[in-house]
Amino acid sequence: MNRFAELLDRLAYEPGxxxxxxxITAYFRxxxxxxxxxxxxALTGALSFKxxxxxxxxxxxxxxxxxxxxxxxxxxxxxxxxxxxxMWPKAVLAGHNNPPPPSLSEVVVTLRTLGKxxxxxxxxxxxxxxxxxxxxxxLKLVTGAMRIGISARLAKTAAAALGDKDPHEIELIWPGxxxxxxxxxxxLEGRGDKPVNRDPAPFRPVMLAHAxxxxxxxxxxxxxxxxxxxxxxxxxxxxAGRDERGQMQxxxxxxxxxxxxxxxxxLAPSLRLPGAIDGELLVLREGRVxxxxxxxxxxxxxxxSPKLMKDFPIHLxxxxxxxxxxxxxxxxxxxxxxxHLETFIRKLDDPRIDLSPTVDFDSWEALMAARADPxxxxxxxxxxAVEGVMLKRRxxxxxxxxxxxxxxxxxxxxxxxxAVLMYAQRGHGKRSSYYSDYTFGVWTKSExxxxxxxxxxAYFGFTDEELxxxxxxxxxxxxxxxxxVRHVVHEPDQGLVLEVAFEGLARSPRxxxxxxxxxxRISRLRWDKPPREADRLETLERMLxxxxxx
Amino acid sequence: MRPHDILLxxxxxxxxKPGGFHIDPVRPVERAVITHGHSDHARPGHGxxxxxxxxxxxxxxxxxxxxxxxxxxxxxxEEIRLGDVKVKFHPAGHVLGSAQxxxxxNGLCIVASGDYKDATDPTCTPFEVVPCDVFITEATFGLPVxxxxxxxxxxxxxxxxxxxxxxxxxxxxxxxxxxAQRVIALxxxxxxxxxxxxxxxxxxxxxxxQSRGVALGELRPVKGVxxxxxxxxxxxxxxxxxxxxxxxxxxxxxxxxxxxxMRVRARARQRGIELPLVISDHADWDGLTATIAATGAGExxxxxxxxxxxxHWCKSRGLAxxxxxxxxxxxxxxxxxxxxxxxxx
Numbered sequence: 001m002n003r004f005a006e007l008l009d010r011l012a013y014e015p016g017x018x019x020x021x022x023x024i025t026a027y028f029r030x031x032x033x034x035x036x037x038x039x040x041x042a043l044t045g046a047l048s049f050k051x052x053x054x055x056x057x058x059x060x061x062x063x064x065x066x067x068x069x070x071x072x073x074x075x076x077x078x079x080x081x082x083x084x085x086x087m088w089p090k091a092v093l094a095g096h097n098n099p100p101p102p103s104l105s106e107v108v109v110t111l112r113t114l115g116k117x118x119x120x121x122x123x124x125x126x127x128x129x130x131x132x133x134x135x136x137x138x139l140k141l142v143t144g145a146m147r148i149g150i151s152a153r154l155a156k157t158a159a160a161a162l163g164d165k166d167p168h169e170i171e172l173i174w175p176g177x178x179x180x181x182x183x184x185x186x187x188l189e190g191r192g193d194k195p196v197n198r199d200p201a202p203f204r205p206v207m208l209a210h211a212x213x214x215x216x217x218x219x220x221x222x223x224x225x226x227x228x229x230x231x232x233x234x235x236x237x238x239x240a241g242r243d244e245r246g247q248m249q250x251x252x253x254x255x256x257x258x259x260x261x262x263x264x265x266x267l268a269p270s271l272r273l274p275g276a277i278d279g280e281l282l283v284l285r286e287g288r289v290x291x292x293x294x295x296x297x298x299x300x301x302x303x304x305s306p307k308l309m310k311d312f313p314i315h316l317x318x319x320x321x322x323x324x325x326x327x328x329x330x331x332x333x334x335x336x337x338x339x340h341l342e343t344f345i346r347k348l349d350d351p352r353i354d355l356s357p358t359v360d361f362d363s364w365e366a367l368m369a370a371r372a373d374p375x376x377x378x379x380x381x382x383x384x385a386v387e388g389v390m391l392k393r394r395x396x397x398x399x400x401x402x403x404x405x406x407x408x409x410x411x412x413x414x415x416x417x418x419a420v421l422m423y424a425q426r427g428h429g430k431r432s433s434y435y436s437d438y439t440f441g442v443w444t445k446s447e448x449x450x451x452x453x454x455x456x457x458a459y460f461g462f463t464d465e466e467l468x469x470x471x472x473x474x475x476x477x478x479x480x481x482x483x484x485v486r487h488v489v490h491e492p493d494q495g496l497v498l499e500v501a502f503e504g505l506a507r508s509p510r511x512x513x514x515x516x517x518x519x520x521r522i523s524r525l526r527w528d529k530p531p532r533e534a535d536r537l538e539t540l541e542r543m544l545x546x547x548x549x550x
Numbered sequence: 551m552r553p554h555d556i557l558l559x560x561x562x563x564x565x566x567k568p569g570g571f572h573i574d575p576v577r578p579v580e581r582a583v584i585t586h587g588h589s590d591h592a593r594p595g596h597g598x599x600x601x602x603x604x605x606x607x608x609x610x611x612x613x614x615x616x617x618x619x620x621x622x623x624x625x626x627x628e629e630i631r632l633g634d635v636k637v638k639f640h641p642a643g644h645v646l647g648s649a650q651x652x653x654x655x656n657g658l659c660i661v662a663s664g665d666y667k668d669a670t671d672p673t674c675t676p677f678e679v680v681p682c683d684v685f686i687t688e689a690t691f692g693l694p695v696x697x698x699x700x701x702x703x704x705x706x707x708x709x710x711x712x713x714x715x716x717x718x719x720x721x722x723x724x725x726x727x728x729x730a731q732r733v734i735a736l737x738x739x740x741x742x743x744x745x746x747x748x749x750x751x752x753x754x755x756x757x758x759x760q761s762r763g764v765a766l767g768e769l770r771p772v773k774g775v776x777x778x779x780x781x782x783x784x785x786x787x788x789x790x791x792x793x794x795x796x797x798x799x800x801x802x803x804x805x806x807x808x809x810x811x812m813r814v815r816a817r818a819r820q821r822g823i824e825l826p827l828v829i830s831d832h833a834d835w836d837g838l839t840a841t842i843a844a845t846g847a848g849e850x851x852x853x854x855x856x857x858x859x860x861x862h863w864c865k866s867r868g869l870a871x872x873x874x875x876x877x878x879x880x881x882x883x884x885x886x887x888x889x890x891x892x893x894x895x
Binding site: 006010012013014015019022023026065066068069072073076077078079082083086087090131132426428430432433484 | 693694695696697699707711714715793794795797798802805813814815816818819820822823824825826836856858859862863866
């Protein structure tokens with residue numbers, strides 16, 4: 001447990017993805033089975049036991065510490081698990097044969113079967129045996145509040161690195177594996193065969209698109225491509241297959257392979273045919289695709305009420321078929337897969353699943369026109385949910401990851417405004433010595449006259465060279481420091497104008513300005529523009545109205 | 551005679567009327583008795599200064615030759631008479647030359663311990679328990695969440711990271727006086743014998759430690775070294791420098807900070823530290839409470855830090871205790887203080 005605690009501790013502070021990977025891989029290399037397997041399970045969220053309530057932890061410390069000292073300490077530290085981990089009294093254990101601290105395996109295996117009444121005593125015993133970091137990790141684990149910024153994907157990638165394997169290979173077999181993953185580690189270390197995925201409805205690693213640039217078109221022939229609408233929903237994979245007893249199993253996966261079936265019980269019955277559909281999850285009302293904001297009501301829900309399902313009817317719009325019954329279609333060219341998909345959807349004949357239509361075009365100009373006006377190019381009333389167009393090579397096989405030159409996304413022109421830099425904050429990791437997080441604002445009339453109101457925050461979009469320039473500007477033009485935040489000069493004649501591009505706009509009572517941007521980024525530095533000429537809040541409000549009117 | 555007839559907190563610091571001096575005064579006074587060389591305790595401009603030779607030397611390094619009108623050096627264990635009181639210096643284990651000051655008058659003994667720690671430190675004389683009637687203690691880490699553990703384990707953590715990331719530089723923030731030299735000595739104790747790189751601001755004081763016979767191995771200035779050549783090295787810098795433009799001369803640095811504050815995660819995260827090292831030159835909670843008990847003092851005065859918790863603990867043990875509201879301590883190494891509420895840790 002102490003070694004795992006050290007890993008969690010280090011990961012909690014490490015901002016860099018590659019460095020996190022190396023820390024996890026080093027842990028897998030140095031830690032024996034079955035501990036490392038349970039660690040992989042903990043990092044991928046594959047452990048299941050009843051979590052302890054914070055009240056239980058509080059009771060444990062109250063039995064052992066002066067309540068005044070606990071109160072002062074909790075106020076200071078601000079986190080219950082951490083306070084208890086730090087102030088847990090050193091155990092006075094008789095004799096020289098103190099028990100060794102529990103291993104991670106011991107903790108996980110014990111918790112799986114431990115009754116509720118025995119939990120406090122068992123926890124106290126472990127807390128006696130562990131050091132500060134060990135106690136912290138144990139309490140985070142048992143309360144189910146790890147939150148150390150590690151995705152399941154990252155943990156699997158770190159495991160793959162142990163055997164120099166492609167993480168996609170692990171994704172493929174993952175659904176058939178269970179903690180402590182002895183067979184997986186044996187394979188990764190060259191001591192055993194590759195585990196076979198006996199999952200009847202496994203996830204297949206997804207294929208992603210590159211954003212197309214104007215300069216790319218010159219080298220591309222329209223005849224080589226099929227175009228579809230790019231829907232503003234959630235990319236999912238819907239898989240169905242028969243298990244050993246011949247029962248149909250249906251699963252819905254996120255683009256990272258997370259099983260999200262339970263969040264969409266209304267879609268599962270529609271997955272009646274064995275196969276694997278790549279598509280977009282949308283909310284449809286009376287046949288019309290709703291905006292992403294509407295769809296959001298259905299996301300990240302643990303409990304799905306009948307009312308929610310009725311008010312936000314879920315729908316799958318299919319654009320690719322990766323498997324048809326027992327047949328793996330991924331090696332086939334896209335044009336052929338598309339033909340299989342059309343047959344499959346027709347056979348399925350389900351109101352909740354339909355085909356994403358193709359967009360006809362014979363030149364890039366024609367496609368550009370369609371993209372600019374989806375309504376008259378076939379998208380009809382769903383135009384609002386169209387983010388742009390997708391271009392897929394007719395002859396492209398389905399390749400995991402983001403292969404070059406196969407799929408392109410061509411978004412509709414993003415919204416652009418000119419805003420004024422107001423505050424800057426240091427970044428993380430490689431950027432920790434740079435002011436790289438920017439809050440920007442637009443003009444509005446207030447009781448005190450013209451005033452800038454913050455409308456968003458952006459962390460990227462600029463080049464390294466531009467980052468240096470902004471960083472220099474921030475340091476030379478700081479008017480006030482407040483903790484990590486620097487107030488940067490923003491007067492009508494003094495300050496820096498940022499051209500900000502963003503994907504969407506929504507009303508937000510939580511923001512002082514009343515609007516919230518989706519995916520804002522710095523698209524250009526307007527050194528040439530005085531702040532007084534930056535955009536006004538009214539411009540954003542007009543954009544909001546335009547969205548509503550369409 | 552009552553204790554506060556001997557020592558009384560006033561605006562300038564702790565005043566000993568019958569002895570005619572102040573201990574660690576924060577304003578210029580006629581006669582100052584100084585516990586150790588950190589800048590919040592050792593200030594310039596006093597008339598006469600009594601301190602250990604090391605503390606006097608450190609003041610001279612920082613403030614120049616004319617930092618006081620006259621100076622007098624005193625050794626650990628040495629006792630001298632000042633006015634109606636006797637003053638004796640004992641090692642405090644905080645930094646090189648740090649001392650507790652025992653003030654006795656008419657059979658009543660008060661110990662002003664300054665900053666102290668009971669943990670081992672290869673760079674200074676170990677702390678000594680001084681039996682007394684009144685013990686004046688600091689409370690920098692006066693909460694039971696502060697337990698510092700073995701500093702050697704923290705240094706091992708640093709070395710493990712250097713092994714894991716050989717292409718990155720490890721940049722350790724450490725206070726220039728005391729902490730930096732202790733970290734270097736701890737690294738050497740672990741068998742690390744590669745050159746250790748220093749920020750310019752800590753070169754002079756570190757060389758002073760070496761001149762006093764503290765073995766620190768090969769040290770090099772960071773200045774003038776090519777970025778690529780700093781890969782795989784350990785460099786020490788004042789805490790503030792580790793989050794500034796200065797760090798750009800290092801290849802993808804891992805930012806560490808050696809401080810007792812690193813025990814609390816939010817503290818480390820606020821400062822963007824990637825590798826917190828819990829190494830403190832102050833006593834932790836267990837050290838404070840054990841020391842108070844060991845002095846046998848029936849009365850405890852608590853100065854800078856978390857006074858409330860320590861006063862509460864003393865009272866719950868049946869000891870008379872009160873906070874001394876002295877202002878101006880806890881921000882030693884002013885030029886390095888990063889947040890106003892943080893003492894050197």
